[in-house]
Amino acid sequence: MRLLVLLCCLLLSGLAAPAAALETQARAAILIDAETGTVLFEKNADEHLPPASMSKIMTAYLVFEQLTDGRLSLADEILVSEKAWRMEGSKMWIEVGERVSVENLLRGLIVQSGNDAAVALAEGLSGSEEAFAREMNEKGALFGLAHSSFRNSTGWPDPEHYTTARDLAVLARHLINDFPEFYQLYAEREFTWAKITQQNRNPLLGRGLGVDGIKTGHTTEAGYCLAVSGLQDGKRLILIVFGLSSEKTRAEEGERLLSWGFREFASYTLFKSGEVLDVAPVFMGAESSVELVAPHDLDVRMLRSVRAQMTVTLRYQAPLVAPLAAGQEVAILSVEAPGLSPIDLPVVTAQAVDEAGLFGRMLEGVFSLVD
Secondary structure: OEEEEEEEOOOOOOOOOOOOOOOOOOOEEEEEEOOOOOEEEEEOOOOOEOOHHHHHHHHHHHHHHHHHOOOOOOOOEEEOOHHHHHOOOOOOOOOOOOEEEHHHHHHHHHOOOOHHHHHHHHHHHHOOHHHHHHHHHHHHHHOOOOOOEOOOOOOOOOOOOEEOHHHHHHHHHHHHHHOHHHHHHHHOOEEEEOOEEEEOOOOOOOOOOOEEEEEEEEEOOOEEEEEEEEEEOOEEEEEEEEEEOOHHHHHHHHHHHHHHHHHHEEEEEEEOOOOEEEEEEEEOEOOOEEEEEOOOOEEEEEEHHHHHHOEEEEEEOOOEEOOEOOOOEEEEEEEEOOOOOOEEEEEEEOOOEOEOOHHHHHHHHHHHHHO
C-alpha cells in the first residue's frame, strides 16, 4: 500500500481558536452536509427513537419513486378507506369513499402532515398499510438504514417502529437528492382541502435561513422532532433533532443548530476535476505509469477553525496491475481534521493502460525476479 501525504496544513491562514463545543437540548441530533454526507455534528445519533411523523419522509419517498418510474401519476385517484378516514392526530380531512388525486394526497401528507393522507397513499400504492410498511423496510435496507424499523406509514406509536437520527439523515438526503422536482412540495406554505386551510408545520420556513423542507414530528413518546434542510450559497445542510420539549424549543434549537452549521463550516475544494494527484507505477502494462486524477471536484466541508490542521493522504496499492481502464477507481483520498469524521474520496486513472505484449510481460517478469 502506497501512502502519500499530499497536503498538510492545507490552506494555512493562521490557526484560529477552536469553536466552542456545541450543545443541544435535543435527546438526539445530527447535522450533515447534503452533498457529501459528511457529519458536522452529532449527539446520540445511533439511539433507537420513535420518529413520529418524520416517518412520512419514507412514505413520500416511495410515492415519488413510483411517480418517477411511471407506475403512478399525480392525476391518479385513490379511494379513501374507512381506516384512512378514521386516523387520528394530524389530518387532511378526507372523507371515506371519496376519490382523491395523488397530487392532493401528497400535499396533505407533506404540508398538513395528514395521517389520513399517509394511510390512503399506502393503501393505494401497496393494497394495505402492512404491505406498504414492508416496502418501507425493504427500501430502508437498500439505503443501509440498519437501525430503523417501520410498522406504518404515519409514525403512529408502535414499539417496533423506530429509527435513529443518523438513519433519518441518510433517508432525507436520498429524498432531496433523488427527487429534486418533488422535493419542492416541502416548501409550500399552506394547503387547503375540504375548505380547511392548514399552514406548513415546518417552523423554519420563511425565516431567512434558506430552509425549504422537510418534516416535523410529535408524539408524547417522541417529543417534538424536526428534520430540516436549508440551502445557502449553493451548499445544503440537513439537520435532524429528536425529543425536544415544546414547539417553541423545536423551532429555536432547529434555527440555532442550522445557523451554526452554515456559520462555522465552509467548503474547500481540495482538487479540481481532472487534476493530477500522483503518477502511479504500472506492472505488466504497455505503459510503465499512469496519472491518478480527481474524477470530479473533490470538496470537503469542515469547521473553519480546524482547516489549518487538515491532512490529506492518497492511498493505493502500488504498482497498479494492467490492464487499466480510463476512469477506473484505483485510489482513495483520505481527509482528516480535528472533530471531523474521516472522509474518503475516490481517485481514478486518467488514461487506459493496455496489458503489455508477451515479450513485455516476460521482460517485466524477469525484472521482478531480479528485484
